[in-house]
Amino acid sequence: MSIETLKPFLASSYENFPKGRTIGVVVLRTTKSETIFRTEGTGEPMCSEYVQAGVENTESIPRLVMTKRKQVAPERRRGREFLRSHELLYTSKDQNKNFTCSLNTNHPCGDCIDCFLYGFAAGRGENIGSQKSRVWTEDAFSVLPSTELIGNRTLNAVYENGTMRLPGEAEDETKTSKGLNTSEYIKPGIHFLDIVTLKDVTADELRYALGNILLTSRYGAVSSRVGRMENQILGIFGGIAELPSSLELVQGVYDKLMADGKAIEHPFNTEALVSVTQSVIANWTNKRGISVQLSTDECDALIADVDHHWDLTEQETFLKRLDQSYASLRKVKSEGKKKERGNKQE
Incomplete structure (x- = not known):
């Protein structure tokens, strides 16, 4: 079984x-x-960088960039949807108020699966602290040059009468709506x-992180309208x-692709x-420190x-089992807080 193959690199x-x-x-x-x-507001260009085209091909080309935050944030939110549905997100207290x-929001609980795996920065209230993420991401790059991959779309906001003018409502009835602009899209x-690199994760944490990747289908800005994406895992x-x-x-x-003589053009x-x-x-298992590659x-x-x-x-059952695996750590944290309060009272 594949989990057994990875066992030397998984925490118990x-x-x-x-x-x-x-x-x-x-x-x-x-x-x-x-x-x-x-990275900016409406009308700004798509994220791209000039980089070397290949390892051997030293020509510089612009490539689209899917930044690390654009990847991990939707995936975390997807996982948290399920934690919330099973009441596995905890609360923290700040100034006698409870925050889920x-x-x-500056109020991480520090106790849920998401906090333990993806980390959290120092918050406010009783759960001040931090946890470094064990899901490491980096910028993802498009295979083809960005010059072929970007289009422009003109956007307009019409009134309910189906036009850009609304008689009787505007001071100048000949004035058109300002909801008109042009925006780039991929x-x-x-x-x-x-x-994606997972550091010192358990088997269930691996399942949780991979599930978030495979179940997330919307990325980027205006994700309620655009941004559909399919994720495939090609190697572990x-x-x-x-x-x-x-x-x-x-x-x-x-x-x-160049060596095979394939036409590098969109759609690919x-x-x-x-x-x-x-x-x-x-052949990546030949590189230093990489021991195992799962077969297809x-x-x-x-x-x-x-x-x-x-x-x-x-x-x-799966999520509650994973959540329970952190129970002893929550107990240690809780006992530490009680000792701190006792020392203050003395």
Whole structure:
């Protein structure tokens, strides 16, 4: 079984101190609708960087960038939806008020699965502290140059009468609505290659993190309208070191495509890209510190195992079992707080 293959690189239980066990995951992210990745407001250009095209091909080309925050934030929120539905998000107290654990509110609980796995920064109130994330991400890069992958869309906001003018409401009835602008978007069918690193995780934490990746389907800005994306896991590795970076992977794939004489243009066939990517990562176990790569069958078995644990019939049992694995740590924390309060009273 694939979990057994990875056992030397999995923790038996959560530990406060790292022990150099690493699981590396190669992820292909493919846009299934128009998508927007930018760091500023409406009208700003898409995130892109000029980088070397390949390892051997030293030409500089612009590539679209899916920043690490654009990846991990939706995946965390997806996982937290299920934690919330099973009442597995805890509360913290600040100035005699209880705050349910939530992202970006300065009141992390420090006790839920999300806090233990993805980490949290110093908050306010009784749960002041921090936890470093054990899910390491990096920028994902598009395989093709960004010049071929971006389109422009003109947006307008019409009134309920179906026009840009609303008689009787505006001071100047000939004045049109200001809800008109042009915005860039990333075309459907764009491929981003990504590396996700899991540090010192247990088997259930691995299932939880992979489930979040596989179940998340919306990324970027205006995700209620656009941003559909499909995630595929192309490879899983175990070792004592990180895999090559996402950029190195993209560059290796680009060189292989050039060597095979394939036309590097959009739209690019997904199956062809999967095949080339798997041929590039096939020799990664020869790199220092990377010991094991799951075979295609083992990788499929692990994904089936993840799907089984996230199935509606098993989900509650799985999440509560994972949540219970941190119970002893919560007890230690609680006892520490009682001692602190006792010392203050003395």
